[in-house]
Amino acid sequence: MATTALPGHNYLQDDASTVGAWFKSWFLTVDHKRIALLYLLSINVFFLLGGLAATVIRVELITPQGDLLSADLYNRAFTLHGIIMVFFFLIPGTPAVLGNFLVPLMIGARDMAFPRLNLFSWYLYMAGGLFALTAAIFGGVDTGWTFYTPFSSTYANSNVILTIAGAFIMGFSSIATGVNFIVTIHTMRAPGMTWFRLPLFIWSSYATSLIIVLATPVVGITLLLVAIERIWGVGIFDPALGGDPLLFQHLFWFYSHPAVYIMILPGFGVISELIAAFSRKRVFGYEFIAFSSMAIALLGFLVWGHHMFVSGQSVYAGLVFSFLTMLVAIPSAIKIFNWTATLYKGSISYRTPMLYALGFMGLFVIGGLTGIFLGIVAIDIHVTDTYFVVAHFHYVMVGGAIMAYLGGIHYWWPKMTGRMYSEVWGGISALIIFVGFNMTFFPQFVVGYLGMPRRYHVYPEEFQVLHVLSSAGATILAIGFIIPIIYLTLSLWTGKEAGNNPWDATGLEWQVSSPPPTHNFLEIPVVTTEAYAYAPDAAEQDAANWRPGSPL
Amino acid sequence: MRDFPLFPEQASTFAGPVDALYWTLVGLSLIFGGVLPFIILYLMVRYHRSQKADRTNQVHSSLPLELTWTVIPLVLVLAVFFWGAFLYIEIRNPPDRSLEIYVIGKQWMWHVQHPNGKRENNELHVPIGQPVRLVMTSQDVIHSFYIPAFRVKQDVLPGRYTTMWFEATEPGEYHLFCAEYCGTEHSLMVGRVVAMRMADYERWLTTPGEIILPDGSTGGAVASPLVGAIGDPMVLAGSQLFATGLGCASCHRNDGLGIGPNLEGIYGTEVRLDNGELVFADENYLRESILNPAAKVATGYANVMPTYDGQVSEDQMNQLLAYLKSLGAADAE
Numbered sequence A: 001m002a003t004t005a006l007p008g009h010n011y012l013q014d015d016a017s018t019v020g021a022w023f024k025s026w027f028l029t030v031d032h033k034r035i036a037l038l039y040l041l042s043i044n045v046f047f048l049l050g051g052l053a054a055t056v057i058r059v060e061l062i063t064p065q066g067d068l069l070s071a072d073l074y075n076r077a078f079t080l081h082g083i084i085m086v087f088f089f090l091i092p093g094t095p096a097v098l099g100n101f102l103v104p105l106m107i108g109a110r111d112m113a114f115p116r117l118n119l120f121s122w123y124l125y126m127a128g129g130l131f132a133l134t135a136a137i138f139g140g141v142d143t144g145w146t147f148y149t150p151f152s153s154t155y156a157n158s159n160v161i162l163t164i165a166g167a168f169i170m171g172f173s174s175i176a177t178g179v180n181f182i183v184t185i186h187t188m189r190a191p192g193m194t195w196f197r198l199p200l201f202i203w204s205s206y207a208t209s210l211i212i213v214l215a216t217p218v219v220g221i222t223l224l225l226v227a228i229e230r231i232w233g234v235g236i237f238d239p240a241l242g243g244d245p246l247l248f249q250h251l252f253w254f255y256s257h258p259a260v261y262i263m264i265l266p267g268f269g270v271i272s273e274l275i276a277a278f279s280r281k282r283v284f285g286y287e288f289i290a291f292s293s294m295a296i297a298l299l300g301f302l303v304w305g306h307h308m309f310v311s312g313q314s315v316y317a318g319l320v321f322s323f324l325t326m327l328v329a330i331p332s333a334i335k336i337f338n339w340t341a342t343l344y345k346g347s348i349s350y351r352t353p354m355l356y357a358l359g360f361m362g363l364f365v366i367g368g369l370t371g372i373f374l375g376i377v378a379i380d381i382h383v384t385d386t387y388f389v390v391a392h393f394h395y396v397m398v399g400g401a402i403m404a405y406l407g408g409i410h411y412w413w414p415k416m417t418g419r420m421y422s423e424v425w426g427g428i429s430a431l432i433i434f435v436g437f438n439m440t441f442f443p444q445f446v447v448g449y450l451g452m453p454r455r456y457h458v459y460p461e462e463f464q465v466l467h468v469l470s471s472a473g474a475t476i477l478a479i480g481f482i483i484p485i486i487y488l489t490l491s492l493w494t495g496k497e498a499g500n501n502p503w504d505a506t507g508l509e510w511q512v513s514s515p516p517p518t519h520n521f522l523e524i525p526v527v528t529t530e531a532y533a534y535a536p537d538a539a540e541q542d543a544a545n546w547r548p549g550s551p552l
Numbered sequence B: 001m002r003d004f005p006l007f008p009e010q011a012s013t014f015a016g017p018v019d020a021l022y023w024t025l026v027g028l029s030l031i032f033g034g035v036l037p038f039i040i041l042y043l044m045v046r047y048h049r050s051q052k053a054d055r056t057n058q059v060h061s062s063l064p065l066e067l068t069w070t071v072i073p074l075v076l077v078l079a080v081f082f083w084g085a086f087l088y089i090e091i092r093n094p095p096d097r098s099l100e101i102y103v104i105g106k107q108w109m110w111h112v113q114h115p116n117g118k119r120e121n122n123e124l125h126v127p128i129g130q131p132v133r134l135v136m137t138s139q140d141v142i143h144s145f146y147i148p149a150f151r152v153k154q155d156v157l158p159g160r161y162t163t164m165w166f167e168a169t170e171p172g173e174y175h176l177f178c179a180e181y182c183g184t185e186h187s188l189m190v191g192r193v194v195a196m197r198m199a200d201y202e203r204w205l206t207t208p209g210e211i212i213l214p215d216g217s218t219g220g221a222v223a224s225p226l227v228g229a230i231g232d233p234m235v236l237a238g239s240q241l242f243a244t245g246l247g248c249a250s251c252h253r254n255d256g257l258g259i260g261p262n263l264e265g266i267y268g269t270e271v272r273l274d275n276g277e278l279v280f281a282d283e284n285y286l287r288e289s290i291l292n293p294a295a296k297v298a299t300g301y302a303n304v305m306p307t308y309d310g311q312v313s314e315d316q317m318n319q320l321l322a323y324l325k326s327l328g329a330a331d332a333e
Helices: A019-027 A032-060 A071-107 A115-137 A151-155 A160-187 A200-232 A245-279 A286-302 A315-343 A352-375 A377-383 A387-417 A423-450 A461-494 A538-544 B015-046 B063-092 B198-206 B227-231 B234-245 B283-291 B314-332
Strands: B099-106 B109-113 B119-121 B123-127 B132-138 B143-147 B152-156 B162-166 B172-178 B191-196 B270-272 B278-280
Touching: A019 A032, A032 A071, A032 A115, A032 A387, A032 A461, A071 A115, A071 A160, A071 A200, A071 A245, A071 A387, A115 A160, A151 A200, A160 A200, A200 A245, A200 A286, A245 A286, A245 A315, A245 A352, A245 A387, A286 A315, A315 A352, A315 A377, A315 B015, A315 B063, A352 A377, A352 A387, A352 A423, A352 B015, A352 B063, A377 A423, A377 B015, A377 B063, A377 B152, A387 A423, A387 A461, A423 A461, B015 B063, B099 B123, B099 B143, B099 B314, B109 B123, B109 B314, B119 B123, B123 B198, B132 B143, B132 B152, B132 B314, B152 B162, B191 B198, B234 B314, B283 B314
Parallel strands: B099 B132, B123 B191
Antiparallel strands: B099 B109, B109 B119, B132 B162, B143 B152, B143 B172, B172 B191, B270 B278
């Protein structure tokens, strides 16, 4: 019942005559675009599950007493929220969905370097997810997503092993994707696509993949060690068995701090694409944005100790990690300033993806700046393990990573599906998310500085007003997340045909039909221009052609 | 809403300096985080496609601009880093004449023993105007001792000591939280810190209260035969353990003629090991040498001491430490 027919021979079409063949054409596909859609569906299901856990947490925290959930259930709820959101949504999110779809298209390739490995990584992701969900169904796990020892290895009476197995398997999925991206970007660029003609999304995906490949094995080994101590009682982390509890934290954060950049770097890439397209000009300071991604990837490996300022590490270690943490602020600031400069003399339109990009800039600034607070040890001593930290990383993860993910989904949705969604609803939900997000997480900075510790099921009464505010904001935020699911789904049937290039953007992905043909390019393109090669008068022309009634 | 604070109370000597740094950062953040969004908003409106504006002569990169917005933030973050670093060093270095109080964390309570032997659970009474150093360990998982009004927090680990210090300034009652997630009743591992004038603190110390046993349970109001031992000053209890309870004194003789080294004055000094290394004899070294004597053997002595692992409770360990430290103090005076 499509209103208009989509162009023939696209990757979504099936010649399958039987249901079995149809299943095979999706679940055994090696087409990077179909795999991206498999990821899109599964990752969004996990996002909804994680969101459900968050809802339960926020409802419980409306009152200072523990009235909705028992302490045990509450602990399992925030653990589930953390594990699902970190391991099964944020880490794979942008790379596995947008990256899978876009990397070959953007560099002018017909697929990834290892298409079967790509499919395998989705199966690994699903297997990992299955373990984690099985653990949740059979009683859950109560260690927090951080699995701190010796609590996780010796004391917790919950499904630690099963959950760890899930995260462990999911790690291999990440590694497979990372290797695939690195090899693809190195070897499969179209003729003329030099490194400095690559879209910035590719630069950030490349930096992300390097982190994934170098850091993920460490967390795999670490989780394995926890399992070994838990099952066989080998003393690794528990001092009662002769182990060292801080060793776990060093190993865990050696991965998990870089993991933060696995979550946010692809988002940076998305934002660069959106700002250029909707300002109708080249990104300001292309090289600086590209190299700042690499700088963040490198520095990300040197700052894990800032999660351990009060853990008992030495004063010297604290000072060194604090100093290095300050340096991370610089490449992040460079990006924000360059994006802002891109707006200057552009012809800006407020289409849905751009609203997300602008929202991202506002929220990421707050997330980044509060990161400096936390990097200064004297302040971190007071606010670490309080809601200040919770607010900070939600500003980076939700305000940064998720805003960029949603912006990217809206930007490339016409390419993925061949159809446009409702701009009105798109704008409304972007606004709702922005307002709801700030209302949820800004009060948490205040209550955190007041001293409210995180992971508390019951809390002193004087914190209630701020918690109620936060829970009210979370309701608005939840509505903002549900609306896009509805109108994006509806657009599949009722959306206007998008055409090859609905945003009039540059980039190889916009030169093929929407949805793209199965093998992307009938003829491999030859690249002769830089990325974002908008004509010098593109912005001028765009503004001159604007008439009342044109899209805003 | 009778009680709805937006800023935490300031009740220690750290609270003022930490808040000053915090508000400076808030101010600097407002310059970036407050002004930048308005610049973005301005550009969004000024250069919206519906607006007539000059869009010619576009610039796509500018080294002077890039350097400006690299160097200015760098200078600012380094300035706040050094400010924070000096404050941090102060927070981590207790003054010499601190009052030492021993804290044991366990799922899910805090147990405290004062030097004169007085014990309390989930409460910490401290004098104001006097540096207090907490010597803390955990019996099970990692906990974290957090007093928001004092702006201090320190993780409490099993198998080793961590310490923190503060000087309370305002009499009053303050929240005590466990800040490191430690299991089911983590959010109930809370209590209060009572800061009192020195005279009140001394009166409180000498007033017999509820009888609290070393394991943290309360023994009821009736005196039991144990009272003498558990209520003893820590140094006295430690000296009894040293002399007879564990029999340390038969080898660690104070005339230097024993099989083991004379321990008088050892605390806070550097000890030469048989491999030539120097170690600082702090709480953690003394603890390790009792539980795992072979790990670091003092030079000139044979590795003959048996382990006391499993024979000394955390509570007794604290008393032994208090005693060993008192040996040093007696020499110094």
